Amino acid sequence: MNWPSVEFDVGLDLFPMAAGLLAARVCALRGNFLVLRRLSLMGDAISHSVLPGLVIAVVVTSSRAPFAMFLGAAIAGVATVVLVEAVKRLGRIEPGAAMGVVFSVLFALGVLLIEEASIRQIDLAADSLLPGQLETLVWFGAPETLGEAFSPSTLQHVPRQVVVLFGTLLAAVLFVAVLFKELRIAAFDPSLATSQGFHAGVLHYVLMVFVAAATVASFEAVGSILVIAMLICPAATARLLTDRMRSQVVCSMCIAATASLVGYVAASAVPSVWDKEPVNAAGSMTVVGGVLLVAAIVASPRHGLLVRVLRRRRLARQIAVDDVVAALFRLHERGESSVTMPMLARVAPGRETLEAVGSATALELVALNDGTLTLTSKGLDAGAGIIRRHRLWETWLVDEAGVSPDHVHDTAERLEHLPPEPRSEARIDPHGKNIPSR
16 A cells, blocks of 8 residues: 655646636535525536536537526526426425426436537537546646746636636625625525515526526536535535534635545545546545535534534433432422432432432532432522422413323423423412422
């Protein structure tokens, strides 16, 4: 096994890496609003359904002129949105099914048009649309010094795909910067956006046009796989890391940049460990984007699986401590201030009781002396609060919900761990027991 070595060649690597970086960021910027509006599949739909628009534009113009291809893709993108809404409303099916039907049919139509329209001499082959052709963006006549990089004779060799992607990214940044407030409101509450003076429906279609523009700008260089992934993965990853819109946009752009740069390097560096040929760069970027999303799902500081597991364990431990304190308080009400572990086990059975006693002792709720458990003054206050909430909930369930008194204990035992308590002036619970004062 050989350790990977990374050698950067300006002529061979600069523009493929730049194209991947630009495509990832332009898609991620728009993808935030798709994710927030729960239209993630719409990005997939537009990425596939712009294909017939591209093919028709090429057939009509007999060339791959960027403006004609953009116009065809934009029309196809808007048509996709209109068709999805029509299928959803007329067919009365859920949005995901409508999107799936529309983009499948339109993508199949685009593939058929490629095969039947005899335009292969224009180099719009179906097998290049999925992975893209990043590796072909070679900089012929690459400069040897930094000064030569900005000379007119050198800049004329910059690949057209990179120029188009750079212009698309500038347009996307300008669009989001100017309409950020409107896009943010429309993403969360379209009705409120319309009531504020800007029509959410029109804004939706404008956003879809920009998504189509990002798609067509990225299609040729990076293919549809990276476009679909970068429309969703960076935004979804950022959504797990922050709850603020502005921070999410910035974070998604950083994640997209990381996925593209790391993915490009890994496309050649990782296979070289096993003496294999480099893999497709766009596919490698997509895989890295997916890995980052999985990492956020597992380790997000607020919404990750690990945090949720720890939170559930902490809650379970707190509930066990509450149960022990409540059991000791009930025994205290009966005049049994000093309780042994066997006595506690009879009223609070369970394997976690011993661990809960240790936690309660550490929290200074319970004092343990010579095998005897005693509630401290702090523990008496805590136990009184728990029992008060329990008996108030029992009273509320009987008086307000109409539940039979012999069916309220289990429900009240779950509700007693919640800090809010129902408002009631009752002094006696449905079972004739005193309700501790506040």
